[in-house]
Structure formats: C-alpha cells, structure tokens
C-alpha cells in the first residue's frame with residue numbers, strides 16, 4: 001500500500017500521515033514514512049523524540065552522498081552526472097525507526113528556475129521511485145501542497161492520494177486543483193479526509209460541494225491534538241478518540257481500494 005497525503009498548509013497532513021503510519025505499524029505491517037515537506041515535522045507526529053532527530057540530515061542536504069551517488073561535484077549544476085544513482089540501500093541506511101515505522105526525511109531541492117535538473121532532485125526522484133516500485137512495505141508520503149516531487153511514471157504507483165481538507169469552500173478548491181494536478185501525473189485514486197470537524201453536520205455540507213471526490217472519513221477538531229503537537233508528542237499515543245477515527249478512515253480506504261482493485 002502506497003499512500004500520499006497532500007493538502008494545503010496547516011490542514012493536518014502531517015497529523016494524518018503520522019497517525020496512519022503508526023496505525024499500520026500496529027497492525028503488523030512494515031511501514032516507511034517519508035517526510036517530503038520542506039517544513040519537516042513528521043517525526044514528532046510519529047512520536048519520535050526530538051533528541052533523536054537532532055543529528056538527522058535531510059537527504060537533499062547530504063552533499064557528499066548526492067555527489068557520490070550521482071557522480072557529480074558538490075554544488076554543481078547543469079553539468080553531466082548520473083541519472084540513475086544507486087538508492088536501494090538508502091531507506092534502510094538513513095531512516096530512523098520508531099515503533100515499527102521507519103522515517104526518511106527527504107528535504108527539498110531549491111529550484112533554480114523551472115525545469116531544473118540537478119543532482120539532488122535526480123537522487124530524490126530516484127529514491128521515491130525506488131520506494132514506490134521496489135519496496136513492499138506500506139509507504140506513507142507526507143507531502144507539501146505541491147506534488148512536483150512525484151514525476152510522471154512515479155506517481156502512477158501511488159495507490160491512493162489522500163487530500164486533507166478542513167470545513168470551508170476554499171479547501172474544496174484546493175482539493176479540486178490537487179486532483180487535477182495528480183490526475184495529470186497519472187494518479188487515479190483520490191480520497192478526501194475532512195479534518196478539524198467541529199459541527200458534525202458540516203460533513204454533509206462538504207460532501208455536497210466535493211463534486212464527486214469521495215470522502216473517506218472525518219477527524220474531529222480536538223484541542224488535545226494541538227496540545228500534543230505543542231508538546232512534541234504523537235497524538236497517536238495520547239488521543240485514543242483520534243486513533244478510533246483513523247481506524248475508521250483506514251477501513252474505509254481498504255474497502256474502497258478493494259472495490260476498485
């Protein structure tokens with residue numbers, strides 16, 4: 001199962017991605033959680049103590065590794081380098097493991113204009129593609145709102161893209177534009193998770209405006225979730241009602257994927 005979680009900033013992507021990763025691990029699956037957000041904080045949502053993350057360098061910032069794998073000189077740009085670097089050892093070598101989840105922090109490539117092809121982005125793309133095609137664990141990708149990390153071809157092996165929204169019209173527009181982008185990339189299955197639900201009746205209201213985007217489930221607004229974030233602990237460990245909602249979302253996801261398989 002390969003899942004990508006997207007949505008606009010602050011909607012709860014990292015909360016959902018971290019929670020689902022922990023849930024699948026508790027079910028006995030091997031799980032690889034991938035932080036592809038420049039503002040990387042999936043670790044705390046997974047419950048990894050911040051001390052353990054102090055020495056972790058995002059892969060995009062590992063200059064020597066990037067140079068070695070792509071056969072390029074550090075910091076070069078536009079010169080010749082390998083387009084198919086070896087990456088198969090990286091998920092195990094560079095991840096931090098916690099409660100059955102391996103976390104890999106990708107970092108971001110600073111773009112030098114559109115269409116930049118630099119060694120860092122080649123390494124990240126190769127790595128993502130490897131994790132999507134060649135590894136058989138559950139993969140949970142926490143992505144920034146943009147999904148350009150996923151190239152054509154790579155995106156097609158995402159089993160489901162989960163778009164997180166909050167109650168409100170603006171969220172629906174974001175969801176629709178993500179869907180267009182993702183379907184251009186070849187992703188076929190999109191599902192919406194409605195987070196920060198306060199009024200239960202908002203569920204029907206939102207479903208009505210989603211224009212056919214299927215709603216997998218909802219996560220209630222709970223001050224305890226924000227508090228967990230502030231304290232740097234995982235809501236998965238501290239908020240049982242949140243875990244119940246995650247479980248319902250997971251069941252609905254598997255039911256729907258089973259139907260279309």
Ligand SMILES: Nc1ncnc2c1ncn2[C@@H]1O[C@H](COP(=O)(O)OP(=O)(O)O)[C@@H](O)[C@H]1O
Nearest residue numbers: 010011012013014015196220221222225226229
């Ligand atoms: N259901 C919820 N109830 C209360 N606070 C939430 C809820 N979901 C997320 N939050 C809080 O909102 C903030 C943004 O969530 P986060 O998962 O980091 O969003 P994103 O990854 O989309 O930027 C965090 O402080 C988080 O604790």
Ligand SMILES: [Mg+2]
Nearest residue numbers: 013014037041
């Ligand atoms: Mg986030």
